Amino acid sequence: MADPTTYKPKPGSIPTRPGVYRFRDKDGRVVYVGKAKNLRARLSSYFQDIAGLHQRTATMVTTAASVEWTVVGTEVEALQLEYSWIKEYDPRFNVKYRDDKSYPWLAITLNEEYPRVMVGRGAKKKGVKYFGPYSHAWAIRDTVDTLLRVFPMRSCSNGVFKRSAQIGRPCLLGYIDKCAAPCVGKISAEEHREISLDLADFLGGRTDAFVRRIEREMYAASEAQDYEKAARLRDDLGALNKALEKQAVVFGDGTDADVIALAEDPLEVAVQIFHVRSGRIRGQRGWVADRVEDLDTAGLVSEFLLQLYAGEEGESLPREILVPVLPPDSGVFEEMLSEARGSRVTVRVPQRGDKRILQETVAQNAAQSLALHKTRRASDLTARNQALEEIQKALDLPTAPLRIECYDISNLQGTEVVASMVVFEDGLARKSEYRRFVIRGVDGQNDVASMHEVITRRFRRLLDERIETPDLVNGEVDPDAGPMLIDPDTGKARKFSYVPGLVVVDGGPPQVAAAQRALDELGIDDVPVCGLAKRLEEVWLPSDPDPVIMARSSEGLYLLQRIRDEAHRFAITHHRSRRSKSMVESLLDDVPGLGEVRRKSLIKHFGSLKKLRSASAAEIALVPGIGPATADAIVRAVASDAESGKTVSVNTATGEIVES
Numbered sequence: 001m002a003d004p005t006t007y008k009p010k011p012g013s014i015p016t017r018p019g020v021y022r023f024r025d026k027d028g029r030v031v032y033v034g035k036a037k038n039l040r041a042r043l044s045s046y047f048q049d050i051a052g053l054h055q056r057t058a059t060m061v062t063t064a065a066s067v068e069w070t071v072v073g074t075e076v077e078a079l080q081l082e083y084s085w086i087k088e089y090d091p092r093f094n095v096k097y098r099d100d101k102s103y104p105w106l107a108i109t110l111n112e113e114y115p116r117v118m119v120g121r122g123a124k125k126k127g128v129k130y131f132g133p134y135s136h137a138w139a140i141r142d143t144v145d146t147l148l149r150v151f152p153m154r155s156c157s158n159g160v161f162k163r164s165a166q167i168g169r170p171c172l173l174g175y176i177d178k179c180a181a182p183c184v185g186k187i188s189a190e191e192h193r194e195i196s197l198d199l200a201d202f203l204g205g206r207t208d209a210f211v212r213r214i215e216r217e218m219y220a221a222s223e224a225q226d227y228e229k230a231a232r233l234r235d236d237l238g239a240l241n242k243a244l245e246k247q248a249v250v251f252g253d254g255t256d257a258d259v260i261a262l263a264e265d266p267l268e269v270a271v272q273i274f275h276v277r278s279g280r281i282r283g284q285r286g287w288v289a290d291r292v293e294d295l296d297t298a299g300l301v302s303e304f305l306l307q308l309y310a311g312e313e314g315e316s317l318p319r320e321i322l323v324p325v326l327p328p329d330s331g332v333f334e335e336m337l338s339e340a341r342g343s344r345v346t347v348r349v350p351q352r353g354d355k356r357i358l359q360e361t362v363a364q365n366a367a368q369s370l371a372l373h374k375t376r377r378a379s380d381l382t383a384r385n386q387a388l389e390e391i392q393k394a395l396d397l398p399t400a401p402l403r404i405e406c407y408d409i410s411n412l413q414g415t416e417v418v419a420s421m422v423v424f425e426d427g428l429a430r431k432s433e434y435r436r437f438v439i440r441g442v443d444g445q446n447d448v449a450s451m452h453e454v455i456t457r458r459f460r461r462l463l464d465e466r467i468e469t470p471d472l473v474n475g476e477v478d479p480d481a482g483p484m485l486i487d488p489d490t491g492k493a494r495k496f497s498y499v500p501g502l503v504v505v506d507g508g509p510p511q512v513a514a515a516q517r518a519l520d521e522l523g524i525d526d527v528p529v530c531g532l533a534k535r536l537e538e539v540w541l542p543s544d545p546d547p548v549i550m551a552r553s554s555e556g557l558y559l560l561q562r563i564r565d566e567a568h569r570f571a572i573t574h575h576r577s578r579r580s581k582s583m584v585e586s587l588l589d590d591v592p593g594l595g596e597v598r599r600k601s602l603i604k605h606f607g608s609l610k611k612l613r614s615a616s617a618a619e620i621a622l623v624p625g626i627g628p629a630t631a632d633a634i635v636r637a638v639a640s641d642a643e644s645g646k647t648v649s650v651n652t653a654t655g656e657i658v659e660s
Helices: 039-047 055-063 075-089 137-147 158-167 189-203 208-223 227-245 297-309 330-341 353-394 447-465 509-522 555-580 596-606 609-614 628-643
Strands: 019-024 030-036 066-071 105-108 117-120 129-131 257-264 268-277 280-290 320-322 346-348 403-412 415-425 435-438 502-506 529-533 538-540 648-651 656-659
Touching (some): 019 075, 030 055, 075 297, 137 189, 208 227, 257 297, 268 353, 280 353, 297 330, 330 346, 353 555, 609 628
Parallel strands (some): 502 529
Antiparallel strands (some): 105 129, 648 656
16 A cells, blocks of 8 residues: 555646646556646645545555646646546546446448448447437337338348349338338439438437328328328328337427436445437436545536547537536536537536426436346345455465456367466456467477466566556656656556466466466566366365365355356467467567567567568667667577568557467
């Protein structure tokens, strides 16, 4: 636990301008990102007497080991930069609102020659018109099925569309008049696009014009005694009214707004949002987040607006955002969102009338969502805590292993040997930390030697990238403080920077001994190792001749099994991909003393592997941070790779070497 006074900036060194600041821990990892109108006033509040800080804030400043800042021109720029950094670094002490599920969208692919209407989830694509999100996919499909009677546009996949065009016969929807069959030329691409745009207008809320138009056509057909057409239009009108009935009208003035409400307790906060478009509720979404920051309701609203709307643009932003409490920087939000939408966006608190009533309804949903979440999470959270405590007790660890890394080896009759590393933090998989290895120094099928190699490589990188907290001058890293193995500009975590509380290997005593030997050779004595053998699910320790037997019903054993099985799955996936395509691997990984930053500097200096191969050790030593010994090692590594006959290219964006 760090003392905040050890990294407190010098008096007067912090500027009084707007900006964004980052707290880092001792490993250089960003743990908190914040913004301020006045950096000096805001940062000074963190370095008062710890006894006067909120418990969460005190935990953050004692976890951190340094602070730095970036000055920007305006508060809007600070808001945008804060969002970018929160998204990039995923700081542990920032409130993170995460969807409790993936919500479906209704999309019209206007970027295609023959647009398609479909239901989907996930990220949006450029050129596609989206509606929603909605609560249930089945409800959207039911509505689309009804509307296709009036707007018979394409809803089939590209494969079905191409096949129908090839055989000259439409699919079933073409025969039952729920598709105009552009695949077989019944209508032109221009006519089909007009139908698509009409459907988009209808879904966008411009419904009255279509209803009136169909009514006029129906009465005209009846007067002309074309009763067949009149009956068909009557059925179309019924389909439109049926679709409209599913979207209750809340506001008669065509309101375009997002209505937001919160429910909170000392530990968590639930957020609900109703999307109202053209006076109708078009969708509902919900989030639950841990309260890791000392924020009041206004601060929580501010964090939510930042994470929900930053990065959105155009009509995906509403004209009005109704919140329970105005955030302190509401004017800045309005300016940023208005610029992104291209028209005025207001953020306000409804005081009376229908909008106030609707927000109370949203608040009730938020309260129910929080209660349901706490009921669901109670057993899960308890089980995870119990599992970590059981592992700590069974393996006699000094603390609960909050970060567990597991390694598995996969091969096919000794060929394409690969290894996987999976990471669980607080009992949950952290997939962004997963890593893959290609075993290079072992011939044939030798899981023990392969395990020794992968543990050696992983923890060699740890030693390579572990540095002391850099000195700060005016909030910036002192360039004379030593070699920088963590990028001071981005603060991006290196791949292997963090020490695990426990290393688990898939296997018995031989694999455990190999892993322990690798750590001993590197001089690492503070990382505990165990193995989990599949046959009897026995837990092996490197120094014990007998296994640790954990009860079959043990939550700790269940967690170890899940981690081991995840490592096995990840290794198998990697192994299969190796058989079908080459994987990106750096031939310079095993050069002693050559870390990520210096490897990138090397590639940037020479520009290509061809030039690096032709360079002498003296020329390589001219690269900043590369000494004579390292330069000689690089020359040997490049020469060895050239002799192996591999085709190698350089990914200049990442600095990695791609072998095939």
